[in-house]
Amino acid sequence: MGTARAGLRRLVSPRSWSRPVRFVLTGLLVLVVTAAMGITAYRTLKPAETVSRADKPVPSPEPIKAIQYSELASAPLIVEGRLRVYAEQWRVFADTPVTAQRINTPHWSYRRWPAEVVSMVEVEKPASGVGMSVVITKWSDGEIVALDAEKGDIVWQTKIEPADGESFKGRRTGAKAVWAPEDLFVSASAVDKQPVVIATGKDVVEGIDPVNGDVRWSRSFAAEPGCRTNDWTSGDAYFAKNTCAKPATLEIYDAASGAPLTTWRPPGASLGSDSVSNWFVEPTSCQLGRSGCALFKAAPTGDVVTYTDAASGVGNITPAYWSFGADHVVKPEPIADKDTVVVVGDVIAQEMTGGYIWAFSRATGKRMWMSEVAGKLIGADQRNVYVINREYQLLVLNLETGAVTSSTELRIRPADRFVFNLYYLHAGYLVIERLQSTKESEIDDRYYFSQDTVVLVGIG
Template sequence: MLTALLALVVIAAMGVTAYRTLKPAETVSSAKKPVPSPEPVKSIQYAELPSAPLIVEGRLRVYTEQRRVFADTPVTAQRLMTPHWAYRRWPAEVVSVVAVEKPASGVGMSVVVTKWSDGEIVALDAEKGDIVWQVRIDPADGETFKGRRTGAKTLYSPEDLFVTTSALDHQQVVIATGKDVVQAIDPVDGKIRWTHSFAATPGCHAVDWTSLDAYFVKDTCAKPATLEVYDAGTGTLLTTWRPPGASIGPDNITNWYLEPTSCQLGRSGCALFKAAPTGDVVSFADAASGIGSITPTYWSLGADHIVKPELVPDKDKVVVVGDVLAEQVVGGYIWAFSRTSGQRLWMSEVSGTLIGADQRNVYLINRDYQLLVLNLVTGAVTSSTELRIRPEDRFVFSELYLHGGYLSVERLHTTNASEIDDRYYFSMNTVVLVGIG
């Protein structure tokens, strides 16, 4: 009898312990110290890190794990520092993270917006780590943490959080998607600016992105598929579009090819998209090699909300800044054109992999693992920075991040994502952070 009673006590104690361990939990570890001022950026290697950072205001590095988002400082620290702040939820997993910096006027605060597998969207004060606002969206099936060991995919290619700007009031907008629904959220206070439900056509709106001031989503259940374009600030449907020649037929015809490109981060702020009236397309490189013949056409949304073809680009890698369009040609060289006149502006004297551009520069990574910085106007090389820590380093890359004068590269042994982490990542400290002076 006594033995049975003791067994019940033990089981009851275990139940209490399990409840305390398994019940949903939210932990905020706020910052205890002020954030230092940003340092002047130099064209040097700054750090090898085990996790991929988002840079905020040039003062903070924000990281993510499966159930935790945290920050350290300064940006130029050579290693991962003790967290400046940390936010943890359990058992939910981090699905997407974006940073929204305060305007150039300095009014307001920068926030880190996090989306979780249970549908919670939580905005954190980027400087202090405190919760600023919290809303919820019905999560899509199967939402999980996809960042693996570094968090790079969750930070650099978020699938259901996008940042854009309202054309009406020029305020920033966060677009969040869930199960057949999209919400536009004011990052300052969490106010829902608009909501659109796709419940009438469930599972048909998974291909989406933002431009500088619009939200694009493809209705794959329409026959043929239809691209819908919404104003980011109001949710007003601006236009619907199909590529010329789109028709009803088998799925590979009806569900024609579509892909955003020249994006600021992930699928946010995309200047262009590629489309073709069929799903059976090949890359420009394959077509040049005689492997297929149907290549996509580049398109953009004009100020009049009319989708227009881009006259210049006919290569696989293209970036756009204002009227300048740079594309990578055979051999890895860069040609830059005026988008309005089609006139070639310059040809680079160096070659590499085109990784992005901003208002000042075009960026390449060459075969010697150097970051090359080319002047946007002239194409002249203005600086180069070594991405190898050791001369013998050899790696490939997929996820990378350009922001605020910094470049972060997730180095890999292979782009075969089915490999285990030890064979997939280049090293334990597999992310290299360099400056662009």
């Protein structure tokens, strides 16, 4: 019996097998393992779309206080004062409440791979409360996906041909993708004020109904490829600079229908070198990124300097400010003559030399007030003008009088010192991406102020 067992052990022992047999069996084993790994990798890495919908209701908005609320690792959009929505390279997700000190477990999330998030905007439901708020995302493969802001469900999907090189440019925080998107804009109809989302792709632009994803209009610029990369929206129009025209031309279209409204060049625009014929234009006083811009500034040449540099003797050609009215006429804004200008209705506020804010009536040109405090002008709304002073405080100035009505400390710790490029004002909150340096070439650890580099405060 023992002899039989020993013989059996020799038979099943690999050492007893001939070399050719071991070679063949080893090869088969490698194939089996490789196939198993391939199946696992495919299941893990295959192109995928994953929705993790909300499993609990969203709380009601909290009363907003003029205080610091949180330090966050990512830059949020705020929806209805109830949700924060973030963008990562392959995922968008929401948490709640807005005032939470840190990013919470996702309320919902949506992931696509290998496509990357390129831009994100939100369209909130009307004041009537009918309908839903949607978060609209554009991806590097051209897919445009609208998500129910409350539940995370996919509301609609459409596609546009992506421009070359579209990718996630949000770095660590996602701020550029959500606060300064370059190919996804929000505007509205001049007639019924219904919102419209405008998406751009490879030499194409489309106006999309945010409620159902219907493409209301589409315009192809394929006959002049690569000529319209400088674009934005006003409250009811889409602007695109055509650099193939000589000299360049600003084309203005109705946001709701895509119909051409007018074309424009700054006075003095002429043929010449590229720096002359491709004259300078830039939107300003925008609601978010390059959406809802009340003004733009332009000059008949590309060789311009800031007003600050001109005052210091560095060049003398500064851009002039212009607006586009309901009569479809581009009009000068002669009062505006500083680097930072914001417009709300008839009020135009600008940051003067030294950081003091002056406000004027656009209709009469008369000065309405001059602030008693100095700082960086960052925005305005129907009630207030917002300034950040050198002591890292958010100052709230009354739009009609300039009186300081509140201040909020932006520093979490007294020793904090930071700079910033991007910030977000919405629904009674200010969110700032704090930086160590404004040089985008710096690595993240030298570029961002800290790991949780985004600070959120209430305006009250």
